[in-house]
Amino acid sequence: xxxxxxxxxxxxxxxxxxxxxxxxxxxxxxxxxxxxxxxxxxxxxxxxxxxxxxxxxxxxxxxxxxxxxxxxxxxxxxxxxxxxxxxxxxxxxxxxxxxxxxxxxxxxxxxxxxxxxxxxxxxxxxxxxxxxxxxxxxxxxxxxxxxxxxxxxxxxxxxxxxxxxxxxxxxxxxxxxxxxxxxxxxxxxxxxxxxxxxxxxxxxxxxxxxxxxxxxxxxxxxxxxxxxxxxxxxx
Amino acid sequence: xxxxxxxxxxxxxxxxxxxxxxxxxxxxxxxxxxxxxxxxxxxxxxxxxxxxxxxxxxxxxxxxxxxxxxxxxxxxxxxxxxxxxxxxxxxxxxxxxxxxxxxxxxxxxxxxxxxxxxxxxxxxxxxxxxxxxxxxxxxxxxxxxxxxxxxxxxxxxxxxxxxxxxxxxxxxxxxxxxxxxxxxxxxxxxxxxxxxxxxxxxxxxxxxxxxxxxxxxxxxxxxxxxxxxxxxxxx
DNA sequence: ACAAAAGTGTTGAGAGTACACCCATGC
DNA sequence: GCATGGGTGTACTCTCAACACTTTTGT
Numbered sequence: 234x235x236x237x238x239x240x241x242x243x244x245x246x247x248x249x250x251x252x253x254x255x256x257x258x259x260x261x262x263x264x265x266x267x268x269x270x271x272x273x274x275x276x277x278x279x280x281x282x283x284x285x286x287x288x289x290x291x292x293x294x295x296x297x298x299x300x301x302x303x304x305x306x307x308x309x310x311x312x313x314x315x316x317x318x319x320x321x322x323x324x325x326x327x328x329x330x331x332x333x334x335x336x337x338x339x340x341x342x343x344x345x346x347x348x349x350x351x352x353x354x355x356x357x358x359x360x361x362x363x364x365x366x367x368x369x370x371x372x373x374x375x376x377x378x379x380x381x382x383x384x385x386x387x388x389x390x391x392x393x394x395x396x397x398x399x400x401x402x403x404x405x406x407x408x409x410x411x412x413x414x415x416x417x418x419x420x421x422x423x424x425x426x427x428x429x430x431x432x433x434x435x436x437x438x439x440x441x442x443x444x445x446x447x448x449x450x451x452x453x454x455x456x457x458x459x460x461x462x463x464x465x466x467x468x
Numbered sequence: 469x470x471x472x473x474x475x476x477x478x479x480x481x482x483x484x485x486x487x488x489x490x491x492x493x494x495x496x497x498x499x500x501x502x503x504x505x506x507x508x509x510x511x512x513x514x515x516x517x518x519x520x521x522x523x524x525x526x527x528x529x530x531x532x533x534x535x536x537x538x539x540x541x542x543x544x545x546x547x548x549x550x551x552x553x554x555x556x557x558x559x560x561x562x563x564x565x566x567x568x569x570x571x572x573x574x575x576x577x578x579x580x581x582x583x584x585x586x587x588x589x590x591x592x593x594x595x596x597x598x599x600x601x602x603x604x605x606x607x608x609x610x611x612x613x614x615x616x617x618x619x620x621x622x623x624x625x626x627x628x629x630x631x632x633x634x635x636x637x638x639x640x641x642x643x644x645x646x647x648x649x650x651x652x653x654x655x656x657x658x659x660x661x662x663x664x665x666x667x668x669x670x671x672x673x674x675x676x677x678x679x680x681x682x683x684x685x686x687x688x689x690x691x692x693x694x695x696x697x698x699x700x701x702x703x
Numbered sequence: 704a705c706a707a708a709a710g711t712g713t714t715g716a717g718a719g720t721a722c723a724c725c726c727a728t729g730c
Numbered sequence: 731g732c733a734t735g736g737g738t739g740t741a742c743t744c745t746c747a748a749c750a751c752t753t754t755t756g757t
Contacts, residue, residue, distance in 0.1 A: 248526050249484040252558075252569055291483045291567050295558035321556045321571050323487075323530035332526050334487055334571075336556050405736075422738070423720065445735030446727040640709075657711070658747060680708030681754035 250323070250332040254298040255286030255373070257319070257339040257380035258307060260347065260360065261397050266413050267360040268377065269306060270367070274357070277329050278370030282359070284377065286335065299338040306358070308348030315341040315396035317387075319380055327372050339380040341396040388414055392433050395453040403441055403448035404428070485558070485567040489533040490521030490608075492554070492574040492615035493542060495582065495595065496632050501649050502595040503612065504541060505602070509592070512564050513605030517594070519612065521570065534573040541593070543583030550576040550631035552622075554615055562607050574615040576631040623649055627668045630688040638676055638683035639663070 258269040270282040285306045289298040295318065300311055316338055323334040361367065363381055366374075388394045388411065397410055408424050428434060435454050440447040493504040505517040520541045524533040530553065535546055551573055558569040596602065598616055601609075623629045623646065632645055643659050663669060670689050675682040 250487050250524065250526065252485050252487065289485065289558065289569075291485065292560050294560060295556060295569070318555060320553060321530060323524065323571070325527055325529060334524075334530070334569075336558070336569075403736085420720070420722085421736085422722080425737070426739090427719095442728080443735060445729080445733080446737080448736060638709090655747065655749085656709090657749080660710070661712090662746095677755075678708060680706075680756075681710080683709060 248332070250334045252289045253286050253333060253335045254289055254295055254302055255284045255335050255337050255376065256299050256302050256306075256316075257284055257337065257377060258303065258342055259339065259363075259380075259384060259397070260342045260344050261410055261413060262344050262360055264409065264413060265362045265364075267362055268366075268380075270359055270361055270369070271306070272357040272359070273370055281370040282361070282367045283370040284337075284373045289336075295336050299336075299340075303338075303340055303342075307342060307346075309342050309346045313342070313346045315393055317383075319376075319383060322372060322376060324372065335376075337376050337380070339384060341384075341393060343397055343399055345399045385415055392431075392453070395433075401437060401439065401450045401452055403443075403450060404434075405443075405448055407434075407451070483567070485569045487524045488521050488568060488570045489524055489530055489537055490519045490570050490572050490611065491534050491538050491541075491551075492519055492572065492612060493538065493577055494574065494598075494615075494619060494632070495577045495579050496645055496648060497579050497595055499644070499648060500597045500599075502597055503601075503615075505594055505596055505604070506541070507592040507594070508605055516605040517596070517602045518605040519572075519608045524571075530571050534571075534575075538573075538575055538577075542577055542581075544577050544581045548577070548581045550628055552618075554611075554618060557607060557611060559607065570611075572611050572615070574619060576619075576628060578632055578634055580634045620650055627666075627688070630668075636672060636674065636685045636687055638678075638685060639669075640678075640683055642669075642686070 260267055260269070269285060271285045273279055273281055273283050285302055287298070287302055289295060293301070296316070299316060299318075303309060303314065303316065317340075319337040319339050321334065321336045325332060327333065327335075363377075366377070368374075369377065394407075394410055394414065397414075398406060404425055407428075408419055408421065411424075412419055433454055434451040437450040437452055439450040441450055495502055495504070504520060506520045508514055508516055508518050520537055522533070522537055524530060528536070531551070534551060534553075538544060538549065538551065552575075554572040554574050556569065556571045560567060562568065562570075598612075601612070603609075604612065629642070629645055629649065632649075633641060639660060642663075643654055643656065646659075647654055668689055669686040672685045672687055674685040676685055
């Protein structure tokens with residue numbers, strides 16, 4: 234049945250799937266890459282952890298639905314966050330109750346933007362290290378795997394990682410964030426020289442005292458174009 | 469309303485959106501990058517061109533729905549084609565009839581795999597050059613833009629482009645395909661030397677006669693890992 | 704012999720990487 | 731002074747990109 238031939242076809246008389254948006258929320262807490270999960274209270278998968286999400290309302294776009302879910306769970310507003318559509322999961326049997334198609338998003342939130350409730354350890358909301366995850370409801374392990382892959386990929390060729398830091402930060406803190414997410418050590422000198430070339434940060438007048446020499450504070454330049462040419466397979 | 473709290477929430481009593489899959493089918497015909505469009509016969513957007521697609525059935529996955537649509541329009545089977553989920557479009561007013569959420573896919577099909585009907589110029593099915601498109605129904609211009617961007621991007625760092633060629637091909641034909649899609653001239657020597665390093669093709673015994681020296685035939689190596697490390701923003 | 708297209712090699716510029724060294728502060 | 735972490739420079743290697751060159755066919 235083609236959409237193009239459907240004037241005489243009244244779709245409303247047929248079964249329609251439910252559509253939800255689920256948001257994989259990442260943040261850096263306690264020097265670990267963590268993800269926000271919610272404990273289910275009801276069948277199915279009762280008492281298991283799940284990615285926050287909910288039904289898309291008839292009058293809101295998918296992005297709006299995702300922002301709404303994100304705000305409900307973390308208290309962050311649109312401008313404070315990086316949100317990107319990830320993938321749409323639609324296996325017929327992924328939810329035993331009914332056909333549910335889930336448009337998954339992933340979000341990067343700076344720890345200092347989280348509201349107290351989301352940052353606290355309520356029994357039904359918890360931040361888990363991505364290296365120490367509990368069993369997850371539905372196919373949410375698949376969604377989380379996918380989100381983590383995309384986050385790492387994104388970080389390697391864009392400046393999205395800045396969304397995980399407070400507005401002012403030192404270069405060491407920035408490098409730490411990258412190392413935590415990518416799971417590798419980076420060279421200090423090379424990290425900084427490349428950063429200088431790409432013009433994505435600007436130095437501020439302030440300093441932050443550390444164990445040794447105080448570190449200059451920087452901030453992200455809003456107008457910076459922070460995408461790098463990819464190395465191509467074929468020239 | 470959270471999915472997690474929805475045991476007592478019977479979603480079926482609420483309105484649900486319709487969900488469709490639309491497939492942007494690319495092929496190389498007459499040495500041009502072309503896309504398959506279908507002429508609408510009914511309101512809305514009557515007599516305008518549109519990307520082929522249709523409703524997702526309750527017992528099929530999104531991928532299956534996309535494959536089914538693709539087969540209906542082109543006659544190609546699963547194994548002959550590259551198909552990838554693109555993005556999900558869900559603005560509330562994108563279809564004036566009812567709320568429709570569309571999971572868009574893009575496909576690469578070799579011209580020699582197309583069945584005669586799809587390859588012919590029936591009045592309601594037509595291959596358009598991506599540089600000479602008619603006005604499109606719904607938000608299909610946006611979908612097509614997005615698909616083209618992703619196709620080019622994909623081609624630059626994977627070997628997906630092979631799906632657009634017949635099984636046996638010369639290196640010149642491969643380079644032509646890349647030039648057509650990317651819209652730029654490539655250097656013959658560099659193209660070939662990089663290809664040699666990456667081990668994605670193997671030479672066959674046959675030759676194809678051309679205007680000058682005959683060209684050796686090659687085929688794509690199924691087992692080849694054809695993804696390249698991207699150049700990273702930060703080292 | 705010459706045109707046309709296949710196919711290979713060379714070379715300078717710039718990017719990537721490892722590592723050494725200097726600087727400013729607290730104790 | 732010296733430990734600690736911030737900050738910079740250098741030198742070697744590898745990739746990129748332009749272009750010149752050789753090879754094999756048809757006419």
